[in-house]
Amino acid sequence: MVKNKRKRSNxxxxxxxxxxxxxxxxxxxxxxxxxxxxxxxxxxQAKDLYHASMIKDAIQAYAFPDGFxxxxxxxxxxxxxxKENYKRGWIYVDKEEIRCSDQSTALALIESGLVSVSDDTxxxxxxxxxESTRWFPSGPDGDYVCKTDIDEYVFQNSLVVMARNTWNTxxxxxxxxDGGEISLGASASNTQRSGxxxxxxxxxxxxxxxxxxxxxxxxxxxxxxSGR
Numbered sequence: 001m002v003k004n005k006r007k008r009s010n011x012x013x014x015x016x017x018x019x020x021x022x023x024x025x026x027x028x029x030x031x032x033x034x035x036x037x038x039x040x041x042x043x044x045q046a047k048d049l050y051h052a053s054m055i056k057d058a059i060q061a062y063a064f065p066d067g068f069x070x071x072x073x074x075x076x077x078x079x080x081x082x083k084e085n086y087k088r089g090w091i092y093v094d095k096e097e098i099r100c101s102d103q104s105t106a107l108a109l110i111e112s113g114l115v116s117v118s119d120d121t122x123x124x125x126x127x128x129x130x131e132s133t134r135w136f137p138s139g140p141d142g143d144y145v146c147k148t149d150i151d152e153y154v155f156q157n158s159l160v161v162m163a164r165n166t167w168n169t170x171x172x173x174x175x176x177x178d179g180g181e182i183s184l185g186a187s188a189s190n191t192q193r194s195g196x197x198x199x200x201x202x203x204x205x206x207x208x209x210x211x212x213x214x215x216x217x218x219x220x221x222x223x224x225x226s227g228r
Contacts, residue, residue: 044162058112067132069102086175094169099152106153115155117142
């Protein structure tokens, strides 16, 4: 009788108990999975910010010429109606490529070692910058690939965006006023591109602040977050 009692008490889990245990395991696995994905995304963000900070340093260290070939930007103060003029350049980065708006921003990346081209191409870019003429290599040449429809210099290497959920593009801008003073801007977006750098104020603000623009705000001279 004792033997039979032992057999009857040595039962396995019931179906309900198994369902509860599986549900608990699934919940724990999901929580761990989310935590791991967040950790990976933070690592990717850190990599992007490290690359962006190097681009920022390259722009700040570069000696932009008097004949800087940036795009003309005019701003009129809404209160005083005083007009200010700027030359604007940018370095745009997405998941596939890096784009420089002009020879000077391209040379800033080349001279800082962030992108590479042949010595011959470097010398020709330098000569044409000094003569205030725009010249494009036939490409490909080193990291240089081609020019865009709006005359940007396109490079491809490991500087491309790594983040998956936080942003999918970012951009560093340089503004030079008539007195030669330089201002920097930063922006980012996590929206689908449809022919332009899409506005995404929340992402732009997050990116700019993480990049060190502690007083990041929308600038009057460009639709991105900026700081001097």
